[in-house]
Amino acid sequence: MIRVLIERHIAEDLVEHYEKSARETLQLAMQAHGFISGEALKNAYDPNHRLVVATYRTLQDWQRWAGSPERKEMMATLSPMLETEEKITIFEH
Template structure:
């Protein structure tokens, strides 16, 4: 089992639109094979920094979702709202 941390910095004024788009991504990810759980959070000290933490059965399951046409299409809507590219970190138990 792995966890995937996605860090995004959004442009000021796009918070509501971003939140709606992220909900769509999470709703789609729930249907992906190997998806176990996920949540979206806001940095308490920086309201433009968002984090998504998801749990996946395996790295392969994550890679399949990450490289899927469905996620790619959904990210086309989010990418223009970001002030820099998203950062993805794959975490596993030590």
């Protein structure tokens, strides 16, 4: 089992648009092979700083989802709303 941490910084005035797109992305990810769970967190002191924590069965399951046309399409929508490129960190037991 692995945990994927995805850190994002949303551009000013795009939070509402981001939240809608991020929910859609999470719904798609939930259907991905090997997906176990996911949650979206907001920095208590900076509402534009977000963290997604996703749990996948294996690294290969995450890689399959990360490279999928569905995620690439959703990221094409999300990326313009971000101040910087998302930072992905993978943790394992």
